[in-house]
Amino acid sequence: MEGFDAFIVVFGSGxxxxxxxxxxxxxxxxxxRSGIVDIGxxxxxxxxxxxxxxxxxxxxxxxxxxxxxxxxxxxVSLIHGYASIDQRANQIVSGTAIxxxxxxxxxxxxxxxxxxxxxxxxxxDSALFHAIDLPFAQxxxxxxxxxxxxxxxxxxxxxxxYFAFALVPLTYWALYSTxxxxxxxxxxxxxxxxxxxxxxxxxxxxxxxxxxxxxVGLSGVYLSLAQxxxxxxxxxxxxGFIALAALVFAKWRPWPxxxxxxxxxxLDALSIRLQGMVLPGIGPxxxxxxxxxxxxxxxxxxAGFIGKATPPRASGIPxxxxx
Amino acid sequence: MSAPLKPLPAWADVALxxxxxxxxxxxxxxxxxxxxxxxPLEAVKLLIVGALGDLxxxxxTLYYATSFIFTGLAVAICFHAGLFNIGVEGQAxxxxxxxxxxxxxxxxxxxxxxxxxxxxxxxxxFGAAFAAIPGYLQAKRDAxxxxxxxxxxxxxxxxxxxxxxxxxxxxGQMNAETPGFPHYGDVPQFHxxxxxxxxxxxxxPFNLTFLLALACAFGVWALIWRTRLGYAIRAVGANPTAxxxxxxxxxxxxxxxxxxxxxxxxxxxxNVILGEEHRLILEYxxxxxxxxxxxxxxxxxxxxxxxxxxxxxxxxxxxxxxxxFDKPKIxxxxxxxxxxxxxxxxxxxxxxxxxxxAALLARRTTxxxx
Numbered sequence: 253m254e255g256f257d258a259f260i261v262v263f264g265s266g267x268x269x270x271x272x273x274x275x276x277x278x279x280x281x282x283x284x285r286s287g288i289v290d291i292g293x294x295x296x297x298x299x300x301x302x303x304x305x306x307x308x309x310x311x312x313x314x315x316x317x318x319x320x321x322x323x324x325x326x327x328v329s330l331i332h333g334y335a336s337i338d339q340r341a342n343q344i345v346s347g348t349a350i351x352x353x354x355x356x357x358x359x360x361x362x363x364x365x366x367x368x369x370x371x372x373x374x375x376x377d378s379a380l381f382h383a384i385d386l387p388f389a390q391x392x393x394x395x396x397x398x399x400x401x402x403x404x405x406x407x408x409x410x411x412x413x414y415f416a417f418a419l420v421p422l423t424y425w426a427l428y429s430t431x432x433x434x435x436x437x438x439x440x441x442x443x444x445x446x447x448x449x450x451x452x453x454x455x456x457x458x459x460x461x462x463x464x465x466x467x468v469g470l471s472g473v474y475l476s477l478a479q480x481x482x483x484x485x486x487x488x489x490x491x492g493f494i495a496l497a498a499l500v501f502a503k504w505r506p507w508p509x510x511x512x513x514x515x516x517x518x519l520d521a522l523s524i525r526l527q528g529m530v531l532p533g534i535g536p537x538x539x540x541x542x543x544x545x546x547x548x549x550x551x552x553x554x555a556g557f558i559g560k561a562t563p564p565r566a567s568g569i570p571x572x573x574x575x
Numbered sequence: 576m577s578a579p580l581k582p583l584p585a586w587a588d589v590a591l592x593x594x595x596x597x598x599x600x601x602x603x604x605x606x607x608x609x610x611x612x613x614x615p616l617e618a619v620k621l622l623i624v625g626a627l628g629d630l631x632x633x634x635x636t637l638y639y640a641t642s643f644i645f646t647g648l649a650v651a652i653c654f655h656a657g658l659f660n661i662g663v664e665g666q667a668x669x670x671x672x673x674x675x676x677x678x679x680x681x682x683x684x685x686x687x688x689x690x691x692x693x694x695x696x697x698x699x700x701f702g703a704a705f706a707a708i709p710g711y712l713q714a715k716r717d718a719x720x721x722x723x724x725x726x727x728x729x730x731x732x733x734x735x736x737x738x739x740x741x742x743x744x745x746x747g748q749m750n751a752e753t754p755g756f757p758h759y760g761d762v763p764q765f766h767x768x769x770x771x772x773x774x775x776x777x778x779x780p781f782n783l784t785f786l787l788a789l790a791c792a793f794g795v796w797a798l799i800w801r802t803r804l805g806y807a808i809r810a811v812g813a814n815p816t817a818x819x820x821x822x823x824x825x826x827x828x829x830x831x832x833x834x835x836x837x838x839x840x841x842x843x844x845x846n847v848i849l850g851e852e853h854r855l856i857l858e859y860x861x862x863x864x865x866x867x868x869x870x871x872x873x874x875x876x877x878x879x880x881x882x883x884x885x886x887x888x889x890x891x892x893x894x895x896x897x898x899x900f901d902k903p904k905i906x907x908x909x910x911x912x913x914x915x916x917x918x919x920x921x922x923x924x925x926x927x928x929x930x931x932x933a934a935l936l937a938r939r940t941t942x943x944x945x
Binding site: 335339341348355357370485540563 | 607612659709718719727729730733737741865872904906912913914915918919922923924926
């Protein structure tokens with residue numbers, strides 16, 4: 253039973269670590285499926301986390317924090333959209349700029365306002381998102397095997413987590429079963445054809461960029477108002493790039509994106525769990541190897557050694573209307 | 576959209592537009608300083624005095640600039656081949672390992688200055704090797720170099736973290752760093768070199784690597800615009816399909832370019848690891864690889880522009896440190912903001928001011944003579 257309990261603990265923590273990845277990965281999916289490459293997820297996550305914590309500090313309420321985080325992230329997304337869509341910029345350069353500005357600006361403002369090296373004050377419990385106990389979690393928890401799974405893995409998460417998981421089928425449905433989704437995917441593959449059909453490439457891409465901003469802003473809010481109770485400079489710690497890796501690994505599809513994010517979250521939880529442990533015959537576990545695994549797996553996949561990851565055909569290419 | 580852009584006069588293209596872009600970045604930076612309740616003009620004064628006010632400040636400024644020349648050149652040479660190498664940070668980090676391994680373990684076999692020279696070469700070699708993998712995967716397996724180099728930055732960080740914490744760390748030491756290198760392998764610092772000549776220069780980390788950086792800048796210029804390989808690199812950057820018709824193998828050019836880029840990134844190890852720290856420390860690159868992106872964009876991927884941009888960023892880093900000391904509200908994060916804004920305006924939005932500037936110039940030139 254002890255092994256099972258340990259499994260539940262590691263899996264539960266992996267699940268929580270996967271939440272910001274799922275949100276950011278779906279954000280990237282929306283953007284890239286429309287043809288806008290977004291390596292600025294990391295920066296927008298930071299902006300969302302900062303704005304969320306900063307506003308929640310003043311209002312004492314997580315929902316206004318959430319709104320602020322999402323709004324700030326959408327604003328940054330629109331800058332990327334303006335550069336990519338209207339200015340036909342190199343989208344990699346634009347994303348890089350956003351990551352730098354976000355990294356510096358959140359730390360700078362945080363430090364200027366609260367003088368704690370960029371950290372925002374510890375938020376009271378009332379300003380955070382809390383775990384929700386699903387019905388019967390306590391009474392059903394005693395049942396062997398299924399009880400702990402229900403009580404610790406399915407029940408007991410906050411609202412953002414449930415929303416993140418609900419977003420996967422929602423994204424799948426919207427992308428594959430609605431007219432908007434069809435057009436959005438088309439604009440990422442062949443914008444000229446969409447344009448010929450009399451549909452605005454620009455409007456579609458802007459809406460994708462906004463959706464991306466909302467989702468990745470949520471992932472930032474999750475970091476500062478659910479996982480932690482404050483904002484700290486650089487607190488996204490590469491999660492935006494892991495989400496990007498997961499997106500490539502999932503070949504730009506929603507359900508595989510969920511699976512990949514769960515895998516990467518689980519690896520993260522495992523490396524935390526194994527930190528400092530000594531394996532017989534091997535010595536201390538090189539946790540760095542587990543940490544590097546998501547990145548290595550993605551490179552191997554990109555290189556076509558296990559399957560082939562093909563991005564949307566028009567991604568990264570500005571659309572120029574023919575005259 | 577509207578009418579196609581009229582070509583601008585050459586001087587506007589080469590000098591005016593880039594200046595307007597950079598000015599926009601600094602203007603917004605000034606607004607940021609204003610927004611956090613400080614006076615931007617006073618901040619600029621403190622920054623410039625801190626960076627250029629005395630020989631000590633100048634020494635530190637040029638020391639930082641040396642690293643930026645290398646990382647800027649590394650990014651720029653890839654730009655010419657149409658590649659975006661975001662992995663300069665990781666390549667410079669791994670280059671530090673090459674320099675450290677030679678300094679630590681070959682010290683007994685390499686007398687005098689040969690140790691430093693071999694260590695510099697080993698750094699370049701390690702940097703090149705680490706860049707070669709994404710380069711090869713781009714050239715032969717069509718794996719996008721932007722994604723693979725981003726991933727490799729994290730791989731470098733994990734790899735070096737493991738080596739420094741678990742393998743190379745001095746036994747009994749708390750800090751994740753290697754033991755110190757033998758001192759005869761140091762790249763000489765200018766204050767030591769100038770002392771015998773009777774010139775007093777305060778103690779700063781400014782070292783001979785600066786001259787190597789300038790030589791590399793000249794070398795990159797000569798390579799790109801004066802050699803067959805440079806022509807091939809520019810041809811692949813402009814149009815890989817056309818390059819094939821010209822008898823150029825894009826795959827080969829991509830691999831060679833990334834090798835050169837990684838080797839240039841390795842120059843940073845010479846400056847920081849061999850010229851100043853004399854040991855390998857955790858995360859010694861401190862984001863300087865990313866500064867290289869801003870430097871390359873600001874310098875328009877031309878070595879002369881890169882040297883100027885690198886010195887400007889040297890001023891920002893040294894002056895920014897002094898500024899943060901005097902005005903705690905303007906922390907060193909401000910420099911990262913400026914760097915990001917430079918990338919935004921000189922890179923992503925580089926054409927934003929083209930139309931207004933063109934309109935302005937057209938109005939001036941078409942005015943009837945009185």
